[in-house]
Amino acid sequence: QKEVEQNSGPLSVPEGAIASLNCTYSDRGSQSFFWYRQYSGKSPELIMFIYSNGDKEDGRFTAQLNKASQYVSLLIRDSQPSDSATYLCAVNRITGAGSYQLTFGKGTKLSVIP
Amino acid sequence: DAGVIQSPRHEVTEMGQEVTLRCKPISGHDYLFWYRQTMMRGLELLIYFNNNVPIDDSGMPEDRFSAKMPNASFSTLKIQPSEPRDSAVYFCASSRPGVLGETQYFGPGTRLLVL
Numbered sequence: 001q002k003e004v005e006q007n008s009g010p011l012s013v014p015e016g017a018i019a020s021l022n023c024t025y026s027d028r029g030s031q032s033f034f035w036y037r038q039y040s041g042k043s044p045e046l047i048m049f050i051y052s053n054g055d056k057e058d059g060r061f062t063a064q065l066n067k068a069s070q071y072v073s074l075l076i077r078d079s080q081p082s083d084s085a086t087y088l089c090a091v092n093r094i095t096g097a098g099s100y101q102l103t104f105g106k107g108t109k110l111s112v113i114p
Numbered sequence: 115d116a117g118v119i120q121s122p123r124h125e126v127t128e129m130g131q132e133v134t135l136r137c138k139p140i141s142g143h144d145y146l147f148w149y150r151q152t153m154m155r156g157l158e159l160l161i162y163f164n165n166n167v168p169i170d171d172s173g174m175p176e177d178r179f180s181a182k183m184p185n186a187s188f189s190t191l192k193i194q195p196s197e198p199r200d201s202a203v204y205f206c207a208s209s210r211p212g213v214l215g216e217t218q219y220f221g222p223g224t225r226l227l228v229l
Contacts, residue, residue, distance in 0.1 A: 034217075043205055043220035044157070088157065092216075101170075102147075102218070106156035 006105035023089030118221035139208030
């Protein structure tokens with residue numbers, strides 16, 4: 001059973017602080033990693049994806065990947081109340097030509113306090 | 115682009131009735147996914163298609179669930195007969211794979227309540 005684990009939260013941070021969201025996965029064959037944001041009552045939307053070990057930055061967001069530790073994280077700098085949402089980690093493994101497995105974690109609920 | 119389109123947005127039905135959910139993927143996307151989301155189980159992949167062909171339906175919970183993709187612009191997820199435990203939000207997503215993976219674009223979802 002391939003698993004993606006996230007702390008369900010809620011994670012509360014003050015406005016302007018750094019929010020750190022963590023995700024671990026069990027399948028060492030996983031090849032690509034995604035962070036989705038889901039506002040209450042809405043559909044998931046992609047924030048970032050990362051393939052290689054290290055950091056990837058996009059504006060206020062930084063994704064970090066450590067394949068040896070099977071760990072991926074998302075940092076949100078200068079957190080804003082509009083960042084309050086559930087953040088879903090997703091892990092992908094390509095199993096063959098045209099075939100892959102994408103597994104989502106249950107999400108971490110983030111609350112940014114003004 | 116209109117994005118992924120799903121209908122209906124809300125569905126309330128009684129146990130035992132047939133339910134059909136519909137999805138139109140983004141034009142040019144050759145992968146289509148059906149997900150179910152509940153508080154208890156999170157977001158679960160039910161089935162996905164590549165070029166209209168079902169690739170993996172191992173997530174389909176029971177024979178009561180079936181999915182079809184008759185052409186590149188339309189897919190259905192059918193539940194027959196429906197049960198209260200099928201109550202969930204059902205998302206359709208589409209993607210066009212890149213080199214090492216893909217970005218999935220989700221539709222707005224169908225909120226299903228089975229009484």
